[in-house]
Amino acid sequence: MGLFAPVQREDGRPVCSRKNCRAPAQWQLLWNNPRIHTPERRKAWASCVDHRVWFEEYLMERGLWKETRPLTADRPMETR
Template structure:
């Protein structure tokens, strides 16, 4: 994929559904990382980042280092569309 494809909106990963939350990554997501910031969210609230296989560890480490990570789950078919509405 080139920059021209991205600008034209022909990003195949985003057309297929959920995309990795890592900056500049346009790969299809296969994991959901659940987190919350206890300073601003209620304990039961869960925010979601999506991760591809390559960036799962990096994103988990980022959240864990800051005390925000709660859980990592596989992204099931159909979850991506629901999560995109929640984000």
């Protein structure tokens, strides 16, 4: 596991990125900071159902949000 890899549960599923939340992640929020990232670069935060809206609003208010995708076995966390 890399230094910045998402935290995972014992079953291998990513955990929500919200501070102090250990719920299984069901969403990935792709974002980019245009001041420091190239346009094609995507960072990702994992989110549980309860924190999805919080993450989207946080990223949208700062002009960083790009896309929200389901986090499933056939679609793992995406970063590029």
